[in-house]
Amino acid sequence: EVQLVESGGGLVQPGGSLRLSCAASGFTFSGYWMSWVRQAPGKGLERVANIRKDGSEKYYVDSVKGRFTISRDNAENSLFLQMNSLRAEDTAVYYCARLDWNAFDIWGQGTKVTVSS
């Protein structure tokens, strides 16, 4: 079964850091671009970052540039999002998603991040 399972979310103070992980199974992880998509409470979806199959290209939404870093470990079938200098507006459910045919075709169940003092 193709599956993505996120972990690492939680409550963090403004200015703090969190590292999200996404464990992939059921497909050849190294053969796909991957992405993080977030959804703030009561709001729509927002693509946060995506990474090429081999990790050589990374793209970010403007609001997280310089604060978030996407990475992957193809040997461990894992995707990561290092989030630094967190702000209240980063509060959201963060989804790991597989990219195929220029679309987000497989989604995880999400991990919740709350930035609050």
Added chain:
Amino acid sequence: QTVVTQEPSFSVSPGGTVTLTCGLSSGSVSTSYYPSWYQQTPGQAPRTLIYTTDTRSYGVPDRFSGSILGKKAALTITGAQADDESDYYCALYMGSGTWVFGGGTKLTVL
């Protein structure tokens, strides 16, 4: 900055047909934007319905169809059912590794 536009809400009767659209604040949507559509119910992860304009994702019923209508991408639901009541999001590929989602359409079936 380009904004992807969707109707905030829509209503359809059971068994009816509804077309949701996905446009651009400036310009027209074409197949070059690789429009995709996602369904989301409260508390759940999104589910992929359509990719590359009109290709149904695995397991998606054929009453869901995608197209380009005029200057917008469109998602048509034919024979709406109660469990189609969800939020629907489109996404457009803007190039340079960038995707933008629309604000979503809340579909009510009543």
